[in-house]
Amino acid sequence: MSKEIKVNCMGENCPVPLVETRKAINKAKEGDILVITGDHASSKKEIPMAVEAMDLELISVKDIDDYWEIKIGV
Amino acid sequence: MKDKTTLIVESGDYDKIYSAFIIANGSLAMGMDVSMYFTFWGLNRLKKNKLDKGPLSKMNFLGLGKLFMKWKMKKANVRSLEEMLNDFVQLGGKIFACDMTMDILGIEKEDLREEIITDFCAVGTYIKEARESEITLYI
Numbered sequence: 001m002s003k004e005i006k007v008n009c010m011g012e013n014c015p016v017p018l019v020e021t022r023k024a025i026n027k028a029k030e031g032d033i034l035v036i037t038g039d040h041a042s043s044k045k046e047i048p049m050a051v052e053a054m055d056l057e058l059i060s061v062k063d064i065d066d067y068w069e070i071k072i073g074v
Numbered sequence: 075m076k077d078k079t080t081l082i083v084e085s086g087d088y089d090k091i092y093s094a095f096i097i098a099n100g101s102l103a104m105g106m107d108v109s110m111y112f113t114f115w116g117l118n119r120l121k122k123n124k125l126d127k128g129p130l131s132k133m134n135f136l137g138l139g140k141l142f143m144k145w146k147m148k149k150a151n152v153r154s155l156e157e158m159l160n161d162f163v164q165l166g167g168k169i170f171a172c173d174m175t176m177d178i179l180g181i182e183k184e185d186l187r188e189e190i191i192t193d194f195c196a197v198g199t200y201i202k203e204a205r206e207s208e209i210t211l212y213i
Contacts, residue, residue, distance in 0.1 A: 011151055012151060012153075013150055013151050013152050013153075014096065014100075014152075015096050015099050015100045015103060016153055018099075018100055018103035018104065019099050019100075019102070019103045019161050019165070021103065022102065022103035022104075022105075022165060023161075023164065023165065026165070049104065050103055050104040050105065053104050053105045054104070054105040
């Protein structure tokens with residue numbers, strides 16, 4: 001069964017949001033959804049680049065208050 | 075898309091080791107394979123408990139500059155080099171140690187962190203790795 005996996009990168013700096021996203025992708029099973037939150041500005045652009053490079057599905061990129069939330073389909 | 079980044083880490087400077095691991099871990103995170111080839115002063119950083127012991131490449135001021143930089147990095151919540159190395163290993167990165175440097179600098183295998191070293195080798199291995207790589211940098 002697919003599940004939603006939260007990855008909290010609040011307050012983390014380069015390259016941690018990318019690295020933690022990658023670790024979560026490695027652990028996830030096909031069909032799982034990753035919900036990554038953080039406030040490192042460049043990572044909001046770069047996590048989608050990594051998603052594209054790895055042929056995964058970018059579900060959404062949202063700004064919420066002073067942080068961002070990215071959803072990825074594995 | 076699965077390609078490779080190969081880094082020569084010749085410098086043992088604190089800031090350059092950081093650059094190397096940030097590029098390495100960024101590459102792994104974006105789906106690439108990574109090989110890091112440690113040679114000369116860089117190889118000293120693979121000795122036990124020496125990873126974060128290098129001086130700053132500029133404005134080290136006998137270590138005072140480095141202390142200031144470490145304080146600034148802590149404030150910016152930058153991950154430690156040891157944590158970055160753990161991430162690197164966990165994401166499947168490979169580390170190679172230059173055996174000629176070991177001969178020149180008198181470094182023995184047991185002086186190094188053998189558990190994180192994929193292989194001890196020479197220039198041929200670097201060329202083989204670099205030939206298969208999209209990105210190769212000399213740090």
